[in-house]
Amino acid sequence: MTDRTLIADLAPLPDGPVAVAGWVETVRDQKKVQFVVLRDESGAVQLVRPRPEGDDEVSSAISGLALGSFVRVAGALKHDERVKLGGIEVKVESLDVVAASLPEQPIAADSSIDKRLDHRFLDLRNPVNALIFKVQTTFEHALRTWWVQHGYIEIHTPKLMNSPSESRAELFQVPYFETTAYLAQSPQHFKQMAQAAGFGKVFEIADAFRADPSFTARHATEFTSVDAEISWIDSHEDVMAMHEAVLVAGFEAVREAHGEEVERLLGVTVEVPSTPFPRIPLARAKEIVAERGYTVPRADADMDPEGERRISDFVREEFGHDFVFLTDYATSIRPFYHRRHDDDPALTNSYDLIYRGTEISTGAQREHRIDVLLDQVRDKGLDPAELDDYLEFFRYGVPPHGGFGMGLARVLMLMLGRSSIRETTYLFRGPNRLRP
Amino acid sequence: MTDRTLIADLAPLPDGPVAVAGWVETVRDQKKVQFVVLRDESGAVQLVRPRPEGDDEVSSAISGLALGSFVRVAGALKHDERVKLGGIEVKVESLDVVAASLPEQPIAADSSIDKRLDHRFLDLRNPVNALIFKVQTTFEHALRTWWVQHGYIEIHTPKLMNSPSESRAELFQVPYFETTAYLAQSPQHFKQMAQAAGFGKVFEIADAFRADPSFTARHATEFTSVDAEISWIDSHEDVMAMHEAVLVAGFEAVREAHGEEVERLLGVTVEVPSTPFPRIPLARAKEIVAERGYTVPRADADMDPEGERRISDFVREEFGHDFVFLTDYATSIRPFYHRRHDDDPALTNSYDLIYRGTEISTGAQREHRIDVLLDQVRDKGLDPAELDDYLEFFRYGVPPHGGFGMGLARVLMLMLGRSSIRETTYLFRGPNRLRP
Known part of the structure; x- marks a missing residue:
């Protein structure tokens, strides 16, 4: 050296x-x-x-x-x-x-984000940008360390699949020898498979792909998904308890290792959230924002980004907290595999985690009973034959389980006060961004 | 819970x-x-x-x-x-x-590997198979911990690329909006980009893809690649020194956490290798196996799998070691980006790491001087225009650097005495294996 x-x-x-x-x-x-x-x-x-x-x-x-x-x-x-x-x-x-460098630097600190991404290797020399990935390193390592210390198994699920993992929309197709493969939109199927395998508790931090034509600050076609899945839960409450514990471990490690530098370079204080995070049923959250003057302009039961910002404002004022679990989403707006309430099949044992006004994660208890699951597949108008490899996991017994998927770049964007996940992704990929 | x-x-x-x-x-x-x-x-x-x-x-x-x-x-x-x-x-x-399970289990412990993979979720209930992934968890976490403690930055490089990362052969193509993307065969380009960005030392454990039609025990179309890349090296010797240190950390952690169970369930002793690992120039290794009765039947300067087994036998006998670095591969059999010897451009500052007779990793010093790199691109008959995004990383200065990529499933296969990476991959992907 x-x-x-x-x-x-x-x-x-x-x-x-x-x-x-x-x-x-x-x-x-x-x-x-x-x-x-x-x-x-x-x-x-x-x-x-x-x-x-x-x-x-x-x-x-x-x-x-x-x-x-x-x-x-x-x-x-x-x-x-x-x-x-x-x-x-x-x-x-x-x-x-x-x-030696060429004499002219093609970008400056105030260049447009698009120009900076064209020359990302120079953009990352800016200590402000490099710091983001030091924070990422510490954050991820703290999450993994927490999981390893709690007996979780790390899995690497395949990203080449023979059927869509989430939906037929926003799906990349790959010619694969004599057939067609799909790029995994999430590790959903395979982290559930680990529960059928009796692994008990698993995690994975890996790539996921969505052929998403959006150009927002929160969407990418390829992103790092932080996933965990655990068996023997009673409800999504057990998933939320794990989720907040592992996040606290991550935030503590970041504050400890980089708090001062983040304050100095980014002007942001790394705040370790207290537990439990506030929990509000989604329907109640929509009422709250309506009471405060904003009626979510959606025909379905879902929240929208403005509603998420407003419920976060409410939670900040009311509980002094940056996080809120919105819970019990309507069955109509959740995938077939979310477990429904025993006493109200119109609601699911699910949640979104909102951090400083933006959704960073979806979690849920899964339906583990094959007969109920089959009903739910049909109820959503899906074809059980197309999901057969997935459904097969449930035919030989699966314990009750649930988990979450979380976008790493979103967490970092919000933690560090950046305006877009383009800033907190090493090399952003979007509909018109495949380079360098 | x-x-x-x-x-x-x-x-x-x-x-x-x-x-x-x-x-x-x-x-x-x-x-x-x-x-x-x-x-x-x-x-x-x-x-x-x-x-x-x-x-x-x-x-x-x-x-x-x-x-x-x-x-x-x-x-x-x-x-x-x-x-x-x-x-x-x-x-x-x-x-x-x-x-409840269906009454009949579709596989038994002695079912064929193909049948077991069809029902991998049941196959993994076998404690022998589950243990492999507990070992994987410990091994990976020890590697990452070593890197984090030594100031490395963890990166997540994109797997969707606008040009091939290694070669035009064995490449998966993905229709990508109005254009075509390629699935990364390795993070090579982007871990080198981190050196241009001044990150100094980086690592990544992530998916890589090869449209490889092979059906051997060592090949997959999708695999977990363990990668590191460091700046300010003098030669590939610095990469090897880091490589063996991080491996020792991994093996120590596995022996400590699972040594007894591995011995009991797999009948294998986890041996922590001593450092430095033996190093033998490739040309000398070919002479040694020839002297011992095996002439590698290849027209080029490369080793073959049988030669790798035999040089491993030699190293085991001579040095009592399971690992050997074969070094200084001929330029003719290495990619354009490997740095060549200053005093002999026919040889590269590179190595393969052989473990118990099988190649698990390739490492090298990279050519960081843009003028020399351009010469090497042309020397290999490649078109600089096609590599322009990559070459751009070098035009504004890059320190001397190098690194390695290592197949995680191969390490586990050899460490745990398994016969195929199908056994040490959570869900194997091959030319005719895209399910479940």
Whole structure:
């Protein structure tokens, strides 16, 4: 490995020789002295070099530096309170251009999101954007650690399927040897299969695909889905209890590891939610927003995005909470596999989780009784024959179970106050965005 | 949640009332007494019930139990050394059939692998098979934990691409709105993009797709790829050093958590490899197997599966090691992006990792210098225009970097002495296997 000290680790070192490496963020090429801001994955530091009379190799190299070039630098660390950038600087002794950049950077911090995505590899050099993925790393790892510590099995379900996992709409088809495959819209079928297999509790963080023609800030054609599914539940209440516990673990880890930096770079405070999260039946939530002046303009029983924002405002005012479980969705707007209330088949044992006004997750108890499930398939006008591989899982016994799927990029968008999942996805994919 | 004690947690409890839940593995329905073996995700326990004269509700329920049905049982735990199954049994007081199975199980432990895969959800109830995925969970989590602790960023690269990531062969095409997408054969392009973005060190465990018509024990059309990529390396040696360190962390965690159970159920000892793993240049490896009587029957510079087995035998005999890095593959058999030796452009800074005779991984230093990379693209007869999105990553500077991709199911197959990745993949996908 290149002998170097991470820039973030320089400050505690005594004055003396150091080696650093990174890319050139700015150059101030003055007559008497040259300044370079060098950035690596951990931070930025000022490089300084007094200019010799008549220039030399190093001063010429600095003068010729294209912004963005990767360089290795040897020099002397000096602590100096007057240096704005962390109170340290490195006096350059040698500078080696490892990989020069083209002279013109194609994007700036204020470029349009579309232009930035065209050059995402440069956009991610912005420490604000890089931080998002450090937060993602910590968040995911905390979720997985919680699950592993609680005896969950991690599964990798196939994304190539012989039948749609959710619906025939918004489905990518793949010519597959002599037949056709479909890209999984969710791991729904196969995380339920794990319950039939007696795995008990499983999780998966993986890709899901929707041929969704939407251009909103919340939709993508390919996204990272965070999924869990557990057996032996009594109702969706058990799923919600697990869901909020694992989220708290994730938020705590992020606050601990990045709270200060998120505050500094993004101007956002990472708040760890208290448990239990508020729960409001969907029908009641619609009444509440209506009482507060907004009648959801939908013919069906569902909420809409504006309604979600307004119920979140209510919850924030009433309970001081950023999250709310909307529960007991009408059967008419839920998929066939959601379990219905024993005493009211018009309602399901299900929920959406709303975070700061946006839906981030859907969860439910599943119908595990094959005879009831078959009735529900027919009730939705679906053909049991087309679902046979799925239905087969239930014919040899499945314990009561449920789970949730959650969009990772949405959680990060809302946690970090970003305006779109384009900002919190490594490489966004949308209807007209397949590059780079 | 259903009130129950995991079966594995019964033994330390005192005699007295317990509740358990799981599926029925066997029933011995005798005149004087009924025995049931009940299994859950943690283990199996014997249920016992003295049969009353003229039967009652519980004895009738037990008589009517279809194997595989999920049941809840309340009863009295009793320690009794004579009970073969763990020295405990539960005397049944009540038994509730939560979900009955069809009467006939379609597979048995000795069914063909193809038949077992048709009913994978039942096949995975076999504790031998379930154990594989508990091991997978521990192994992966240890890898990720090592990476997170060493400052790596986890990325989720898109699987929908506008150009092939590896080659035009074995490529799944997806109609994508007005255009065509390709399913990623590896995260190669995008983990390298993270180096251009200055992320420094990244990892990803995710799906990769190959339209590979092979039917071997080692190939699948969809597989879980374990990938890492790091900046500021001097050569592929730095990649190998990281690779072996993270593998050791994984093997240690598996031995610690499952070593005993793997020994008992699979008859295999989990061996933690010592570092450094042996390294042999590929050309020398071919000489060694030739000296030992096997001339690799290939016109090109590559090894073949038999050669890999034989060099592994040699390494086992000579160094007592299960792993060997074969290094410095010929340029002619490596992709355009592998960095070539400074002093011999016919060789690359690359390696394959062989574990117990089978290749599990390819790693390399990448060519990061855009001018050299362009030469190598042309040298391989490729069209730079087709690779433009990838090449663009290099035009604004990229530090020296390298990484590896490793097949998760192959590692597990070899670690656990299974005969095929079909056994170590949750739901195998092959040219004629898209179900369930």
